[in-house]
Amino acid sequence: MTHLFNLRVYYEDTDLAGIVYYANYLRFIERGRTEWVRSLGIDQGALKAEEGIVFAVRRVEADYLAPAKFDDELVVETTPAAVTGARITLLQEVRRGGTVLFSAQVTLVALSETGHPVRLPANIRLMLH
Known part of the structure:
Protein backbone atom coordinates (compact mmCIF):
# COMPACT_ATOMS: atom_id res chain seq x y z
CA MET A 1 0.00 0.00 0.00
CA THR A 2 2.39 2.66 -1.24
CA HIS A 3 1.20 6.27 -1.35
CA LEU A 4 2.58 8.81 -3.83
CA PHE A 5 2.72 12.56 -3.21
CA ASN A 6 3.90 14.91 -5.98
CA LEU A 7 5.71 18.17 -5.33
CA ARG A 8 7.86 20.71 -7.11
CA VAL A 9 11.06 22.25 -5.75
CA TYR A 10 10.69 25.99 -5.23
CA TYR A 11 13.46 28.53 -4.94
CA GLU A 12 12.79 28.78 -1.19
CA ASP A 13 13.63 25.05 -0.86
CA THR A 14 17.19 25.51 -2.13
CA ASP A 15 20.44 26.71 -0.65
CA LEU A 16 23.09 29.03 -2.10
CA LEU A 40 -6.66 6.43 4.40
CA GLY A 41 -9.59 8.48 5.70
CA ILE A 42 -7.94 9.33 9.01
CA ASP A 43 -8.68 12.86 10.20
CA GLN A 44 -5.77 13.79 12.47
CA GLY A 45 -7.65 16.80 13.84
CA ALA A 46 -10.61 14.61 14.82
CA LEU A 47 -8.27 11.96 16.25
CA LYS A 48 -6.79 14.61 18.53
CA ALA A 49 -10.14 16.18 19.44
CA GLU A 50 -12.06 12.94 20.00
CA GLU A 51 -9.39 10.51 21.23
CA GLY A 52 -6.69 12.89 22.49
CA ILE A 53 -4.14 11.15 20.27
CA VAL A 54 -1.45 12.75 18.13
CA PHE A 55 1.40 11.29 16.07
CA ALA A 56 5.00 12.29 16.79
CA VAL A 57 8.22 11.37 15.04
CA ARG A 58 10.32 9.20 17.36
CA ARG A 59 13.17 8.36 15.00
CA VAL A 60 14.37 9.14 11.48
CA GLU A 61 17.17 7.26 9.75
CA ALA A 62 17.93 9.11 6.53
CA ASP A 63 20.19 8.71 3.50
CA TYR A 64 20.88 11.58 1.13
CA LEU A 65 21.74 9.93 -2.17
CA ALA A 66 21.60 12.66 -4.85
CA PRO A 67 20.64 16.34 -4.92
CA ALA A 68 17.33 17.78 -6.06
CA LYS A 69 17.42 21.19 -7.69
CA PHE A 70 15.20 24.18 -8.28
CA ASP A 71 12.09 23.38 -10.35
CA ASP A 72 12.53 19.59 -10.14
CA GLU A 73 9.33 17.57 -10.02
CA LEU A 74 9.60 15.09 -7.16
CA VAL A 75 7.52 12.24 -5.80
CA VAL A 76 7.43 11.24 -2.14
CA GLU A 77 6.72 7.53 -1.81
CA THR A 78 5.39 6.39 1.59
CA THR A 79 5.12 2.70 2.42
CA PRO A 80 4.12 1.28 5.81
CA ALA A 81 6.66 -1.26 7.08
CA ALA A 82 5.22 -2.13 10.52
CA VAL A 83 2.31 -1.14 12.75
CA THR A 84 2.13 -2.07 16.43
CA GLY A 85 -0.11 -0.93 19.25
CA ALA A 86 1.42 2.53 19.55
CA ARG A 87 4.12 2.64 16.85
CA ILE A 88 4.20 2.99 13.07
CA THR A 89 7.31 2.44 10.97
CA LEU A 90 7.33 3.85 7.45
CA LEU A 91 9.73 3.69 4.55
CA GLN A 92 9.82 6.91 2.58
CA GLU A 93 11.67 7.86 -0.58
CA VAL A 94 11.94 11.09 -2.52
CA ARG A 95 12.36 10.38 -6.23
CA ARG A 96 12.97 12.37 -9.38
CA GLY A 97 11.81 10.18 -12.21
CA GLY A 98 13.28 6.76 -11.52
CA THR A 99 16.13 8.08 -9.36
CA VAL A 100 15.94 7.86 -5.56
CA LEU A 101 17.36 11.10 -4.14
CA PHE A 102 16.57 10.57 -0.46
CA SER A 103 15.38 7.62 1.58
CA ALA A 104 14.30 7.38 5.20
CA GLN A 105 12.93 4.97 7.72
CA VAL A 106 10.62 6.91 10.03
CA THR A 107 9.21 5.70 13.33
CA LEU A 108 6.07 7.45 14.57
CA VAL A 109 4.50 7.01 17.99
CA ALA A 110 1.00 7.71 19.21
CA LEU A 111 0.97 10.13 22.13
CA SER A 112 -1.64 11.49 24.47
CA GLU A 113 -1.97 15.25 24.74
CA THR A 114 0.25 15.04 27.84
CA GLY A 115 3.01 13.42 25.77
CA HIS A 116 2.66 9.87 27.05
CA PRO A 117 2.60 6.88 24.67
CA VAL A 118 -0.87 5.47 24.01
CA ARG A 119 -2.29 2.59 21.99
CA LEU A 120 -3.89 3.44 18.71
CA PRO A 121 -7.56 2.54 18.45
CA ALA A 122 -8.01 -0.84 16.73
CA ASN A 123 -9.87 0.69 13.76
CA ILE A 124 -6.97 3.08 13.12
CA ARG A 125 -4.40 0.24 13.33
CA LEU A 126 -6.39 -1.69 10.73
CA MET A 127 -6.45 1.32 8.39
CA LEU A 128 -2.67 1.69 8.64
CA HIS A 129 -1.83 -1.84 7.52
Missing part, protein backbone atom coordinates in the same frame (compact mmCIF):
# COMPACT_ATOMS: atom_id res chain seq x y z
CA ALA A 17 24.32 26.23 -4.38
CA GLY A 18 20.83 25.90 -5.89
CA ILE A 19 20.19 22.44 -4.47
CA VAL A 20 17.53 21.41 -1.97
CA TYR A 21 18.66 22.23 1.55
CA TYR A 22 19.06 18.94 3.43
CA ALA A 23 16.48 19.69 6.15
CA ASN A 24 13.79 20.33 3.55
CA TYR A 25 13.68 16.64 2.67
CA LEU A 26 12.23 16.13 6.17
CA ARG A 27 9.52 18.66 5.32
CA PHE A 28 8.82 16.86 2.04
CA ILE A 29 8.40 13.47 3.72
CA GLU A 30 6.23 15.05 6.43
CA ARG A 31 3.87 16.26 3.71
CA GLY A 32 3.92 12.78 2.20
CA ARG A 33 3.01 11.20 5.56
CA THR A 34 0.20 13.70 6.12
CA GLU A 35 -1.29 13.01 2.70
CA TRP A 36 -0.90 9.23 3.21
CA VAL A 37 -2.86 9.39 6.48
CA ARG A 38 -5.49 11.63 4.85
CA SER A 39 -5.83 9.20 1.92
Whole structure:
Protein backbone atom coordinates (compact mmCIF):
# COMPACT_ATOMS: atom_id res chain seq x y z
CA MET A 1 0.00 0.00 0.00
CA THR A 2 2.39 2.66 -1.24
CA HIS A 3 1.20 6.27 -1.35
CA LEU A 4 2.58 8.81 -3.83
CA PHE A 5 2.72 12.56 -3.21
CA ASN A 6 3.90 14.91 -5.98
CA LEU A 7 5.71 18.17 -5.33
CA ARG A 8 7.86 20.71 -7.11
CA VAL A 9 11.06 22.25 -5.75
CA TYR A 10 10.69 25.99 -5.23
CA TYR A 11 13.46 28.53 -4.94
CA GLU A 12 12.79 28.78 -1.19
CA ASP A 13 13.63 25.05 -0.86
CA THR A 14 17.19 25.51 -2.13
CA ASP A 15 20.44 26.71 -0.65
CA LEU A 16 23.09 29.03 -2.10
CA ALA A 17 24.32 26.23 -4.38
CA GLY A 18 20.83 25.90 -5.89
CA ILE A 19 20.19 22.44 -4.47
CA VAL A 20 17.53 21.41 -1.97
CA TYR A 21 18.66 22.23 1.55
CA TYR A 22 19.06 18.94 3.43
CA ALA A 23 16.48 19.69 6.15
CA ASN A 24 13.79 20.33 3.55
CA TYR A 25 13.68 16.64 2.67
CA LEU A 26 12.23 16.13 6.17
CA ARG A 27 9.52 18.66 5.32
CA PHE A 28 8.82 16.86 2.04
CA ILE A 29 8.40 13.47 3.72
CA GLU A 30 6.23 15.05 6.43
CA ARG A 31 3.87 16.26 3.71
CA GLY A 32 3.92 12.78 2.20
CA ARG A 33 3.01 11.20 5.56
CA THR A 34 0.20 13.70 6.12
CA GLU A 35 -1.29 13.01 2.70
CA TRP A 36 -0.90 9.23 3.21
CA VAL A 37 -2.86 9.39 6.48
CA ARG A 38 -5.49 11.63 4.85
CA SER A 39 -5.83 9.20 1.92
CA LEU A 40 -6.66 6.43 4.40
CA GLY A 41 -9.59 8.48 5.70
CA ILE A 42 -7.94 9.33 9.01
CA ASP A 43 -8.68 12.86 10.20
CA GLN A 44 -5.77 13.79 12.47
CA GLY A 45 -7.65 16.80 13.84
CA ALA A 46 -10.61 14.61 14.82
CA LEU A 47 -8.27 11.96 16.25
CA LYS A 48 -6.79 14.61 18.53
CA ALA A 49 -10.14 16.18 19.44
CA GLU A 50 -12.06 12.94 20.00
CA GLU A 51 -9.39 10.51 21.23
CA GLY A 52 -6.69 12.89 22.49
CA ILE A 53 -4.14 11.15 20.27
CA VAL A 54 -1.45 12.75 18.13
CA PHE A 55 1.40 11.29 16.07
CA ALA A 56 5.00 12.29 16.79
CA VAL A 57 8.22 11.37 15.04
CA ARG A 58 10.32 9.20 17.36
CA ARG A 59 13.17 8.36 15.00
CA VAL A 60 14.37 9.14 11.48
CA GLU A 61 17.17 7.26 9.75
CA ALA A 62 17.93 9.11 6.53
CA ASP A 63 20.19 8.71 3.50
CA TYR A 64 20.88 11.58 1.13
CA LEU A 65 21.74 9.93 -2.17
CA ALA A 66 21.60 12.66 -4.85
CA PRO A 67 20.64 16.34 -4.92
CA ALA A 68 17.33 17.78 -6.06
CA LYS A 69 17.42 21.19 -7.69
CA PHE A 70 15.20 24.18 -8.28
CA ASP A 71 12.09 23.38 -10.35
CA ASP A 72 12.53 19.59 -10.14
CA GLU A 73 9.33 17.57 -10.02
CA LEU A 74 9.60 15.09 -7.16
CA VAL A 75 7.52 12.24 -5.80
CA VAL A 76 7.43 11.24 -2.14
CA GLU A 77 6.72 7.53 -1.81
CA THR A 78 5.39 6.39 1.59
CA THR A 79 5.12 2.70 2.42
CA PRO A 80 4.12 1.28 5.81
CA ALA A 81 6.66 -1.26 7.08
CA ALA A 82 5.22 -2.13 10.52
CA VAL A 83 2.31 -1.14 12.75
CA THR A 84 2.13 -2.07 16.43
CA GLY A 85 -0.11 -0.93 19.25
CA ALA A 86 1.42 2.53 19.55
CA ARG A 87 4.12 2.64 16.85
CA ILE A 88 4.20 2.99 13.07
CA THR A 89 7.31 2.44 10.97
CA LEU A 90 7.33 3.85 7.45
CA LEU A 91 9.73 3.69 4.55
CA GLN A 92 9.82 6.91 2.58
CA GLU A 93 11.67 7.86 -0.58
CA VAL A 94 11.94 11.09 -2.52
CA ARG A 95 12.36 10.38 -6.23
CA ARG A 96 12.97 12.37 -9.38
CA GLY A 97 11.81 10.18 -12.21
CA GLY A 98 13.28 6.76 -11.52
CA THR A 99 16.13 8.08 -9.36
CA VAL A 100 15.94 7.86 -5.56
CA LEU A 101 17.36 11.10 -4.14
CA PHE A 102 16.57 10.57 -0.46
CA SER A 103 15.38 7.62 1.58
CA ALA A 104 14.30 7.38 5.20
CA GLN A 105 12.93 4.97 7.72
CA VAL A 106 10.62 6.91 10.03
CA THR A 107 9.21 5.70 13.33
CA LEU A 108 6.07 7.45 14.57
CA VAL A 109 4.50 7.01 17.99
CA ALA A 110 1.00 7.71 19.21
CA LEU A 111 0.97 10.13 22.13
CA SER A 112 -1.64 11.49 24.47
CA GLU A 113 -1.97 15.25 24.74
CA THR A 114 0.25 15.04 27.84
CA GLY A 115 3.01 13.42 25.77
CA HIS A 116 2.66 9.87 27.05
CA PRO A 117 2.60 6.88 24.67
CA VAL A 118 -0.87 5.47 24.01
CA ARG A 119 -2.29 2.59 21.99
CA LEU A 120 -3.89 3.44 18.71
CA PRO A 121 -7.56 2.54 18.45
CA ALA A 122 -8.01 -0.84 16.73
CA ASN A 123 -9.87 0.69 13.76
CA ILE A 124 -6.97 3.08 13.12
CA ARG A 125 -4.40 0.24 13.33
CA LEU A 126 -6.39 -1.69 10.73
CA MET A 127 -6.45 1.32 8.39
CA LEU A 128 -2.67 1.69 8.64
CA HIS A 129 -1.83 -1.84 7.52
